Amino acid sequence: MSKAFNYGGRAEIVEAVRRIVDEGVPADEIDEQAISSRLLTDGLPDPDLIIRTAGEMRLSNFLLWQGAYAEMLVSETLWPDFGEDDLKAALAEYASRVRRFGGRPSAEVVAS
Numbered sequence: 001m002s003k004a005f006n007y008g009g010r011a012e013i014v015e016a017v018r019r020i021v022d023e024g025v026p027a028d029e030i031d032e033q034a035i036s037s038r039l040l041t042d043g044l045p046d047p048d049l050i051i052r053t054a055g056e057m058r059l060s061n062f063l064l065w066q067g068a069y070a071e072m073l074v075s076e077t078l079w080p081d082f083g084e085d086d087l088k089a090a091l092a093e094y095a096s097r098v099r100r101f102g103g104r105p106s107a108e109v110v111a112s
Contacts, residue, residue: 009064012040041066049094051087053079069101 016038020030036042046066050059055076059067073090075082098105 007040007062009059009061013065035065039065046070048099049073049090051075051082051090053077053082071097071099 013035016035019038020034025034041063046068047063047070050063050067050070050072052058052072052074055074057074063070071094073093075086075090077086
């Protein structure tokens with residue numbers, strides 16, 4: 001529980017790399033899965049959507065590895081005021097997006 005209270009994405013990645021070194025994993029066996037499996041979210045799916053409140057346009061060291069392909073939504077609403085209607089609007093916006101997971105847009109997506 002204390003790790004979540006004092007969470008930082010960079011520190012989480014550093015700790016995962018330290019575990020790899022401590023376990024003696026050979027360099028040629030270090031891949032994305034080796035790192036992912038040593039993160040605090042091991043066994044959980046990566047987020048599909050990260051909602052940032054208060055108009056902030058940064059990740060703020062939050063889920064840096066896991067959020068690599070997450071869709072971002074920035075809401076001007078402050079966190080304490082972010083309610084059910086805001087969440088419904090965010091999910092509707094998310095549902096309208098075409099997910100490419102880092103790929104290039106297709107010609108039909110660009111044209112629309």
